[in-house]
Amino acid sequence: MRLLEFEGKNIFQELDIPVPERIIIKxxxxxxxxxxxxxxxxxxxxxxxxxxxxxxxGIKFVETEKEAEEVVGKLLESELxxxxxxxxxxxEQLNIEREMYCGIVGDDEKGTPEIIVSSKxxxxxxxxxxxxxxxxxxxxxxxxxxxxxxxxRNIAKKLGLTKGxxxxxxxxxxxxxxxxxxxxxxLSEINPLVETKNGRLVAADSKIVLDDHSLxxxxxxxxxxxxxxxxPLEREGSExxxxxxxxxxxxxxMANGAGLAMALMxxxxxxxxxPAAFLDTGGGLSEQRMKDSLTxxxxxxxxxxxxxxxxxxxxxxxxxxxxxxxxFMDAIEEKKxxxxxxxxxxxxxxxYVEKAKKxxxxxxxxxxxxxxxxxxxxxxxxxxx
Amino acid sequence: xxxxxxxxSKVLVQGVTGRLGRKQTELMLEYGTDIVAGVTPGKGxxxxxxxxxxxxxxxxxxxxxxxxxxxxxxxxxxxxAVNEAIEAGxxxxxVITDWVPYQxxxxxxxxxEESENFRYIGPNVPGxxxxxxxxxxxLSSPSVMTPGNVAIVSRSGSLTGEIAEELTEIxxxxxxxxxxxxxxxxxxxxxxxxxxxxxxxxTEVIVLVGEIGGSxxxxxSEFIREKGTKPVVGFLAGxxxxxxxxxxxxGAIVRGGKGTLESKIKAFENAGVExxxxxxxxxxxxxxxx
Numbered sequence: 270m271r272l273l274e275f276e277g278k279n280i281f282q283e284l285d286i287p288v289p290e291r292i293i294i295k296x297x298x299x300x301x302x303x304x305x306x307x308x309x310x311x312x313x314x315x316x317x318x319x320x321x322x323x324x325x326x327g328i329k330f331v332e333t334e335k336e337a338e339e340v341v342g343k344l345l346e347s348e349l350x351x352x353x354x355x356x357x358x359x360x361e362q363l364n365i366e367r368e369m370y371c372g373i374v375g376d377d378e379k380g381t382p383e384i385i386v387s388s389k390x391x392x393x394x395x396x397x398x399x400x401x402x403x404x405x406x407x408x409x410x411x412x413x414x415x416x417x418x419x420x421x422r423n424i425a426k427k428l429g430l431t432k433g434x435x436x437x438x439x440x441x442x443x444x445x446x447x448x449x450x451x452x453x454x455x456l457s458e459i460n461p462l463v464e465t466k467n468g469r470l471v472a473a474d475s476k477i478v479l480d481d482h483s484l485x486x487x488x489x490x491x492x493x494x495x496x497x498x499x500x501p502l503e504r505e506g507s508e509x510x511x512x513x514x515x516x517x518x519x520x521x522x523m524a525n526g527a528g529l530a531m532a533l534m535x536x537x538x539x540x541x542x543x544p545a546a547f548l549d550t551g552g553g554l555s556e557q558r559m560k561d562s563l564t565x566x567x568x569x570x571x572x573x574x575x576x577x578x579x580x581x582x583x584x585x586x587x588x589x590x591x592x593x594x595x596x597f598m599d600a601i602e603e604k605k606x607x608x609x610x611x612x613x614x615x616x617x618x619x620x621y622v623e624k625a626k627k628x629x630x631x632x633x634x635x636x637x638x639x640x641x642x643x644x645x646x647x648x649x650x651x652x653x654x
Numbered sequence: 655x656x657x658x659x660x661x662x663s664k665v666l667v668q669g670v671t672g673r674l675g676r677k678q679t680e681l682m683l684e685y686g687t688d689i690v691a692g693v694t695p696g697k698g699x700x701x702x703x704x705x706x707x708x709x710x711x712x713x714x715x716x717x718x719x720x721x722x723x724x725x726x727x728x729x730x731x732x733x734x735a736v737n738e739a740i741e742a743g744x745x746x747x748x749v750i751t752d753w754v755p756y757q758x759x760x761x762x763x764x765x766x767e768e769s770e771n772f773r774y775i776g777p778n779v780p781g782x783x784x785x786x787x788x789x790x791x792x793l794s795s796p797s798v799m800t801p802g803n804v805a806i807v808s809r810s811g812s813l814t815g816e817i818a819e820e821l822t823e824i825x826x827x828x829x830x831x832x833x834x835x836x837x838x839x840x841x842x843x844x845x846x847x848x849x850x851x852x853x854x855x856x857t858e859v860i861v862l863v864g865e866i867g868g869s870x871x872x873x874x875s876e877f878i879r880e881k882g883t884k885p886v887v888g889f890l891a892g893x894x895x896x897x898x899x900x901x902x903x904x905g906a907i908v909r910g911g912k913g914t915l916e917s918k919i920k921a922f923e924n925a926g927v928e929x930x931x932x933x934x935x936x937x938x939x940x941x942x943x944x
Binding site: 526530543588 | 674677678681729730752753754755756757759760761763764765780792793794795796797798808809810811812813815816819820836838839863865868869873889891892893894895931932933934
């Protein structure tokens with residue numbers, strides 16, 4: 270999950286990385302308080318979990334109280350980068366001498382954290398890598414030991430930093446690694462890291478991406494995991510721990526495995542039909558999970574009459590089918606007014622497949638043991654209805 | 655024969671007393687896998703399906719020869735369990751658990767690299783099976799797999815079994831069926847599996863099942879193009895999937911344009927891999943190459 274800028278800066282502050290004076294604004298009424306604390310001019314920044322906010326009009330410099338109120342009024346409740354803006358961050362305006370970059374990212378391929386720093390910042394690091402590759406330095410560190418202060422100094426030296434800046438840059442970088450480590454981040458980044466005219470280094474922005482698998486160690490954020498998912502069905506899926514993606518077609522697809530669900534989508538597309546939703550049920554065939562999953566698709570069909578069929582593929586590996594069947598039946602019973610055919614393909618361990626067939630006898634579910642036949646049945650329903 | 659394991663492999667189950675550990679131990683034994691011991695800290699002295707349970711891996715090793723450990727411990731304890739296996743001198747690990755923290759995966763990977771004689775597959779892997787010889791993990795349905803000369807290597811757990819079953823249904827057997835794991839950082843990457851299969855006499859054709867994201871397919875293709883001698887069929891799930899949300903710019907640099915469907919198809923094609931557009935095309939392509 271991606272943290273908002275102000276949440277990242279609170280973490281920076283907690284770990285002693287210098288950040289601007291700032292205060293949260295949730296209402297036009299908060300403006301006077303902000304001016305009292307920060308003075309004028311100041312900066313107003315929309316808090317949405319997306320990059321490129323400046324270009325999209327989400328970052329404004331204001332010089333008077335009237336101007337501040339106007340901007341706050343306009344930004345709050347507006348939509349920016351597909352997210353509703355409900356929080357602004359107001360900050361002191363920094364006196365910028367130059368902008369630098371430092372970031373720590375997990376490299377999947379090598380399986381190590383990579384430290385990336387640049388004497389140039391404020392723009393996409395991608396652009397710097399392309400245009401000024403000589404301004405970038407990188408090192409990898411052993412994830413078990415982390416970044417050592419001397420390694421931070423070495424990389425700061427390579428950037429050509431001297432005197433006070435050398436010292437404070439390596440210090441910020443060392444602490445940024447602490448953020449990465451102690452919050453189980455996949456990415457922690459300061460861009461730009463501003464050097465002010467009086468020689469102070471300040472993190473003018475923050476970007477922290479937490480690892481969803483580690484949120485059990487960070488309960489404060491666990492509850493917030495799904496907050497920025499704007500589509501209500503997708504948000505509900507995320508809250509229930511199933512992987513739901515809302516799409517635009519007419520056949521809703523579900524399987525117990527992401528690869529299998531993707532392959533099913535590819536199959537119906539290759540037959541000239543299009544998927545209405547993708548759902549990977551995630552781990553295990555528990556009754557609740559099965560019920561939640563099918564309910565999501567039934568609600569999708571309830572909302573959009575263009576959904577003509579639900580295609581489900583369940584592979585039995587280790588769990589018997591009883592809980593799955595019970596979960597499906599409950600979901601169908603609760604949404605019995607939704608008129609959409611359900612095609613179910615069961616495969617895998619033979620004795621579970623046989624048992625599922627027995628348990629589902631007499632139900633409304635259209636049952637198959639061959640993927641081809643299941644796909645055919647679903648696409649025929651789509652063409653017919 | 656196959657790779658990494660055979661019918662003589664002696665197996666330990668770490669996390670044997672948990673719900674998943676118990677159930678899978680039962681099914682693996684049913685398949686004929688030679689499970690000799692289990693470990694759950696604090697449960698030493700108990701037994702699961704007649705298999706003795708020990709408190710530590712070292713203790714299990716005092717009483718049994720062990721070649722491989724299958725790991726079912728809950729996600730927060732996986733890093734510890736894998737390190738315990740490495741330090742005890744186990745040679746091969748199968749890490750079934752999913753939702754393992756990302757930074758723990760990095761640490762495991764580093765420890766494994768450093769130890770030099772430890773290899774693992776996973777985390778978040780369905781397992782590895784050599785049909786009619788040994789099954790480790792969830793791929794233990796006898797009806798799904800049959801012995802033969804096609805190796806299946808897959809990033810997707812659910813597709814591993816599906817593709818094996820489709821081949822079995824038309825009478826094509828498998829030398830080995832293995833998952834790599836669905837997480838970004840895995841113990842054995844696709845290219846390493848391909849290198850092992852190149853040396854395996856039982857394997858005539860290799861099926862690689864990839865997905866969008868990451869760079870494993872590109873990396874494997876490079877090896878196949880330069881040194882591969884066996885025919886390979888490649889499949890990529892998610893041709894019609896919506897573009898995944900990018901993680902960030904720093905991440906994008908590291909990945910440097912790799913990971914898209916186009917990049918993977920191109921890599922496969924340049925390496926002479928037969929690309930199946932749907933899972934249905936896999937059996938026919940394999941049949942032609944055998």
